[in-house]
Amino acid sequence: IAGITQAPTSQILAAGRRMTLRCTQDMRHNAMYWYRQDLGLGLRLIHYSNTAGTTGKGEVPDGYSVSRANTDDFPLTLASAVPSQTSVYFCASSDSLQGNEQFFGPGTRLTVL
C-alpha cells in the first residue's frame, strides 16, 4: 500500500441498505477525514478523526457514522442509505489536524437508487 486506499471504487446501492466505505492509510498520519463531493459544490467534511480512538462531526454528518479503532483505518458507514447520499466520497489524511497538507484517496463513487 502506498498512501491512501479506498474501497470500493464504485457502488450502486438500493435505498435503505447499509453500506461501509473503507479507507486505509500507511503514512502513520494521526488525522483522517471523510468528504463528499457533489457537482457545483465544494468538498464538504462529513466526519474527521484527530487521532486513533477519537472522532468528530464535520459540516454534514447526518446519516453517516465513523470509527477509528487504529491509526490506519477510518471506515465510513451509511446506516440506511438515501438517494441524497449519492456522491463521490473522498477519504483524506494529514500528519495532524493542524497539518499543512491533506493527502486524498482515489475516491468512491456511490449511487443510491
Add this chain to the structure above:
Amino acid sequence: GQNIDQPTEMTATEGAIVQINCTYQTSGFNGLFWYQQHAGEAPTFLSYNVLDGLEEKGRFSSFLSRSKGYSYLLLKELQMKDSASYLCAVMDSNYQLIWGAGTKLIIKP
C-alpha cells in the same frame, strides 16, 4: 456563514499565464490552500499560504492578502496537462477546511 468564492470556469491558451482568484469569509483563519483536481481523480496539494505575500513554486505561485480575504493562484507557461479544476480552501478556527466549488481551467492549443 462561511463562504469561499472562485470563478466556475476559465479558459486560457497553451504557453500563456492565467490567474485564478479566490475570496473568502470564514470564522477564523489558519491558512489558505490550493489543490489541483483532474477529472475523475483525487485532489492533490499545490500550495499553502498563511502569511501575506507571494509563494512561488516552479510554474505555480500563490498570493494571499488576509486583510482583503483574497488569494490568487498564478499558473505560468501553461501546458495542456494543466487542464483541471483548481480548488481553494481555507482552514477555519476549528482547523477544518472550508472548500470553494473549484475553478475548471480549460487550456486551448
